[in-house]
Amino acid sequence: MIDTLANALGLGMHDPGFWMPLLAAALVLAVLVAGVVLDGFDIGVGCLLWRAPSAQRPRMLALLGPWRDANAFWLPLGLGLLVTAFPNAWGLIAGQVAVPLGVMVLGTLLRTVAFEWRLRAPLALQGRWVHGVALGSLLTALAHGYLLGQVVVGYQRDVAHVWFSAFMALCAVAAYGLLGATWLIMREAGALRLQAAQWGRGLVRWAAAGAAGTSVALAFSNAGVFLKWTGDEVWYTVLLLWGLMLLCFVFIEMRLQRMIMRSDRRAALPFLLAVLVLLAMLGGLAYSYFPYMVLDEMTLWDAAARPPALRLILSGVVVAMPVALIFNLWVYWGMFGLSRPPQPPPFPARPADDTPASGTEAPGISAPDASAPDASTVNELAAGVTPADPPPVKQASAG
Amino acid sequence: MARCPPEGAISGFGRPGATEMRLPRPFTPRLWPDGRTGSKLAPIMTQATVWLAQTQFYTSLGFLLVFLAFEFGLAWALCYFRVRALAGRDAAGWLAAYRYWARVFALVAVPSLMAWLPVLVQSGALWPGMPARTAEVLSPLTAVALLSLFIFKSCFQGAMLFGQRRLSETAHALVVLMVAVGVTVWSFWLLVIFSWVQAPTGAQLMEGAYLVYDWRRVVLNPALPGNAALFASASVLATAFLLMGLTAAQTLRRPAEDGGRLVCRSAAWAALISACLLVASADLAGRATAQLQPAKAAAAAGYRVSDTPGDLVLLARHPGQADTAQVGVLPRGAERWLGRDADGLRGLDEFSSMEPPVAVVFWAFRLAALFGLLLLLASVLLLWRLWRAGYDPGRLSRPGRWGLSMLTFSGWPLLLAGLAYHYFGNHPYAVQGSVTLSEVVGEAASAGLYWFSAGQLLLFALLAAGLAQLLRHGARHGVVPVARHRGRA
Numbered sequence: 090m091i092d093t094l095a096n097a098l099g100l101g102m103h104d105p106g107f108w109m110p111l112l113a114a115a116l117v118l119a120v121l122v123a124g125v126v127l128d129g130f131d132i133g134v135g136c137l138l139w140r141a142p143s144a145q146r147p148r149m150l151a152l153l154g155p156w157r158d159a160n161a162f163w164l165p166l167g168l169g170l171l172v173t174a175f176p177n178a179w180g181l182i183a184g185q186v187a188v189p190l191g192v193m194v195l196g197t198l199l200r201t202v203a204f205e206w207r208l209r210a211p212l213a214l215q216g217r218w219v220h221g222v223a224l225g226s227l228l229t230a231l232a233h234g235y236l237l238g239q240v241v242v243g244y245q246r247d248v249a250h251v252w253f254s255a256f257m258a259l260c261a262v263a264a265y266g267l268l269g270a271t272w273l274i275m276r277e278a279g280a281l282r283l284q285a286a287q288w289g290r291g292l293v294r295w296a297a298a299g300a301a302g303t304s305v306a307l308a309f310s311n312a313g314v315f316l317k318w319t320g321d322e323v324w325y326t327v328l329l330l331w332g333l334m335l336l337c338f339v340f341i342e343m344r345l346q347r348m349i350m351r352s353d354r355r356a357a358l359p360f361l362l363a364v365l366v367l368l369a370m371l372g373g374l375a376y377s378y379f380p381y382m383v384l385d386e387m388t389l390w391d392a393a394a395r396p397p398a399l400r401l402i403l404s405g406v407v408v409a410m411p412v413a414l415i416f417n418l419w420v421y422w423g424m425f426g427l428s429r430p431p432q433p434p435p436f437p438a439r440p441a442d443d444t445p446a447s448g449t450e451a452p453g454i455s456a457p458d459a460s461a462p463d464a465s466t467v468n469e470l471a472a473g474v475t476p477a478d479p480p481p482v483k484q485a486s487a488g
Numbered sequence: 489m490a491r492c493p494p495e496g497a498i499s500g501f502g503r504p505g506a507t508e509m510r511l512p513r514p515f516t517p518r519l520w521p522d523g524r525t526g527s528k529l530a531p532i533m534t535q536a537t538v539w540l541a542q543t544q545f546y547t548s549l550g551f552l553l554v555f556l557a558f559e560f561g562l563a564w565a566l567c568y569f570r571v572r573a574l575a576g577r578d579a580a581g582w583l584a585a586y587r588y589w590a591r592v593f594a595l596v597a598v599p600s601l602m603a604w605l606p607v608l609v610q611s612g613a614l615w616p617g618m619p620a621r622t623a624e625v626l627s628p629l630t631a632v633a634l635l636s637l638f639i640f641k642s643c644f645q646g647a648m649l650f651g652q653r654r655l656s657e658t659a660h661a662l663v664v665l666m667v668a669v670g671v672t673v674w675s676f677w678l679l680v681i682f683s684w685v686q687a688p689t690g691a692q693l694m695e696g697a698y699l700v701y702d703w704r705r706v707v708l709n710p711a712l713p714g715n716a717a718l719f720a721s722a723s724v725l726a727t728a729f730l731l732m733g734l735t736a737a738q739t740l741r742r743p744a745e746d747g748g749r750l751v752c753r754s755a756a757w758a759a760l761i762s763a764c765l766l767v768a769s770a771d772l773a774g775r776a777t778a779q780l781q782p783a784k785a786a787a788a789a790g791y792r793v794s795d796t797p798g799d800l801v802l803l804a805r806h807p808g809q810a811d812t813a814q815v816g817v818l819p820r821g822a823e824r825w826l827g828r829d830a831d832g833l834r835g836l837d838e839f840s841s842m843e844p845p846v847a848v849v850f851w852a853f854r855l856a857a858l859f860g861l862l863l864l865l866a867s868v869l870l871l872w873r874l875w876r877a878g879y880d881p882g883r884l885s886r887p888g889r890w891g892l893s894m895l896t897f898s899g900w901p902l903l904l905a906g907l908a909y910h911y912f913g914n915h916p917y918a919v920q921g922s923v924t925l926s927e928v929v930g931e932a933a934s935a936g937l938y939w940f941s942a943g944q945l946l947l948f949a950l951l952a953a954g955l956a957q958l959l960r961h962g963a964r965h966g967v968v969p970v971a972r973h974r975g976r977a
Contacts, residue, residue: 173634180612191613
């Protein structure tokens, strides 16, 4: 397939003008997928905050804490790559959807800042920043859905298409909420799991509606895509994909239903299924679009920057990506399964009489830094008082 | 206003070489033949659209600038504190200062990390014609900037804030240094981009798109030294007042500790030195502007008729117009910073409506100068008072401390006014001398875009107020430290 494509473009397989845009597009797609899945549960938990009783909210945010840095990294990276590697498509697309793009970015900004500042705010003010996280997450999810709707219908903005995009915005909130709820189910037992299962049941239908809406709109507003789907070799693959997505949704629904009835050890299944649905949908979108960047108008190769610039960008990515990825990826090892509480750091034994006032110690003696949990937390943890379910507030701002 | 400057407007510059400049081809992507593209506009709408986009982009840039300036200044201040804490007489005091201010740095670094996102997105969304014209130059620069940001952030910032226990003293000091270097590298690339659109060298406009022929000249463009010097000195000045203001606010509650005294001493000196450097770099940038953007220089001086004496006008009622009341005229005082050609000084009448909005540039420049001079004055006064008080802010008078704590954010107006002067001074060009804003601007200003601009402004104001509140609380009760356990929650 690749070589026929290269022939159609009149370029050799090894021509940098051919493979560099392809590589850049693959990178953008990979980052996009990673962002939707990994940042997705983050956004989803944020969207669910307002539905949770205020006593549960700190715990939900504390669960996100370890991945916040790494999650916040995907959207900027993907956006940066898209903007720099495909400037022609970017100029064309961004002008059409200026407002939803802006809302997405402001939502991301708000939720990141509110999340970090909540940890550093005094207890009395933390509730305010929780609202910031929730609002930011909602704005981000809405904007993602609206953008998806606009992408699917080819940036048309008459009333019907705007309503369709608005519907997609709501469905995106549901899809992210589903991802977040299933992730919470996996991470935490007890009341929060029960609640998350209930939220998930409410959201799964809307998420399915969104997936169906995307498929239908994509097929019927673009004749080329419809033709591609119903081609001789692929129509059963497409049917299979749709069947798979339907099965996933049904399974999620069933698992959630059972989870409310009784506790279950295989609590990761709904989350994995939700991820599978999202992957199937993104894969379908990518398949439908390839080799176009703007459907039927601009291919990857037209959209990409010229080879000299692209070469600079890609070489920068090749140098930088491994470093950034290693630092960001090794964080994700503990993402699955029940949450594990942090270990107290090993304090060297100190003579009882040598207790200088905090903040003015000599630098040589095990100076507790910004990350040092305060004495009470350490004692509690060391005494094993809170082995599995540490209190939310101390988690959030130990120290 | 026409979409493109008429041919006569360009040759009217009267500059040798100006006629060689090729006019860009209007950007018509031929997408959707029914004319739904964003770039086919009635020219009559363009002016309002350009101004809406300009103010929105200025808001995003301003938000980025004020937080980046604090981050830049704090990163170097922390580096200094951390190195002094390694050894020496006051090591314990410096370490305490480092710990306190590292937490403030952590507060500031978060919005600064995200604030470039609106700028990046809006640079395409508000100016959809820009990428097609300047991608060859700006895309690699943006990519390098972002990648350097990611590398330095993910490698060093976490280790600096959360890994002090696991590192040796020297290694941690090195990490803090690398964070400061990282912020500097990142700011450098942003400044390169910001300067290149003011002085597009090293690339040539061919058939409506810039092509690079010399990367060295693109990066080291002639506007860069002035802009970089202005940014660095203004950032350090703003941060010095943040350091002194917060320390003074602390002493309103309790006596100053060793760390507070040390911070005050170094911040007072840094404020004075950076204020002097700011004046010097304003001169440097002013002379570069005279060569590169003579219209901006003339607008800032309110200098209308070419080849007349270049008077320095302090205030004017209608700057740049014939019958205007002027106050504080210094004869021939502005000639050093005005553009020249073979005939003499270049006034606003040479630019045939391709000059920036005179009133905005004129007043933004005066505001920036006023704020800069006030801060210079304040830093001289403060250094004198603090020197007499043995650098103990607690020994200043109570109203003095209160006044000093009010100056915590006094660097922000300076930065914003300076940015307004530099940013709006480039109007009506997106890339100085070749690409106009009205040819790259997006679709007509819609109600949605107005609401969005208002919402963005509100959000930025709320975040700034949130930071002020967190810092005020931190001055009273100490900043809340945060632990981060990778992979555990």
